[in-house]
Each structure stands twice: as structure tokens, then as C-alpha cells.
Amino acid sequence: MVASNRGGDSGGEEGGASVLVLAIVGALAAVLAATLVVSGVHVGQRRAAAAADLAALAAADAAVGRVSGEPCVIGAQVAAANGAVLDQCVADGVRVLVGVGVALPGGLRVTGRARAGPPGADQSNSVSR
Structure with missing residues (x-):
């Protein structure tokens, strides 16, 4: 007589595919979150x-007189209007560094820096970061 394993003990591997699928879904969720x-x-x-x-x-613009006001106050207002906080402002004549x-979200913070002034005010003649 030949022994048959139909519908009987599966060798303890029942549900193994489910665990593998859950592991793959978890890994994909981690990659998506990152x-x-x-x-x-x-x-x-x-x-x-x-x-x-x-x-x-x-x-x-405020430093050269195109608009009225203190350069750093104007810079802070524009930064706030664009969802940022002015951390640094140095007005050196007609050049400004901010x-x-x-x-x-999550307590992270990113920063940006820029410099501006009229052409000829410095060697780069452009806004830079």
C-alpha cells in the first residue's frame, strides 16, 4: 500500500506564502515612506x-531705494510671504545677503541663502546661493 498525503499534513509550511507577501508589502511600504x-x-x-x-x-531693491523701507524688514516680509523665516540678513551698502x-513636517528644517545687488556691486553681478 502506498501512503498518500492528500489533505493531510503539509509539513508545517501552511501560511508561508502569506508571511512572504507581508514581508514584501512591508518592504515596499518602507521604500515608499523613505x-x-x-x-x-x-x-x-x-x-x-x-x-x-x-x-x-x-x-x-530697498537698499538701492527702489522701494521704501529697511532692507532686512522688506526681506523678512517677502520671506514670510513665501513660507520661510528670515534667519540672516546682512545689508552691505547696496548688496544684501540673506x-x-x-x-x-516631522521637525525637519531646510535653509536657503541668496545674495543680491545691482550690477557692478560685486564681481559676480548676479544672484547666487
Whole structure:
């Protein structure tokens, strides 16, 4: 007589595929979460850079008299309007250097820096970070 294992003991492997599927789903969820964090930081860095550029340009306009007000006050207002906080502002004549910070979810913070002034005010003649 030949022994048959139909419907009988499966050797303790019952549910093994479920564990494997759960492990794969967990790994994919971890990769997705990491991708979302990295993407959020990248977007935050771009926002900080844009806010710094705009704040520096506005502050430089105030420094040369195109708009009324103190350069760093104007820069802080423009930074705030773009979702950033002005951390640093140095007005050196008609040139202005600003640093801003943008808060991200999870307690993260990214920063941006920019410099602006009229052409000929420094060697670069451009806004830089």
C-alpha cells in the first residue's frame, strides 16, 4: 500500500506564502515612506532657495531705494510671504545677503541663502546661493 498525503499534513509550511507577501508589502511600504521623506526635503529645499532669492532681491531693491523701507524688514516680509523665516540678513551698502529657513513636517528644517545687488556691486553681478 502506498501512503498518500492528500489533505493531510503539509509539513508545517501552511501560511508561508502569506508571511512572504507581508514581508514584501512591508518592504515596499518602507521604500515608499523613505521616498516621500526625501521628496519632501527636496521640495522644501527648493522652496527655501526660492524664498531666499526673492527676499534678497526685495531687500536689495530697498537698499538701492527702489522701494521704501529697511532692507532686512522688506526681506523678512517677502520671506514670510513665501513660507520661510528670515534667519540672516546682512545689508552691505547696496548688496544684501540673506539666509532663510523653512520648517518641514516631522521637525525637519531646510535653509536657503541668496545674495543680491545691482550690477557692478560685486564681481559676480548676479544672484547666487
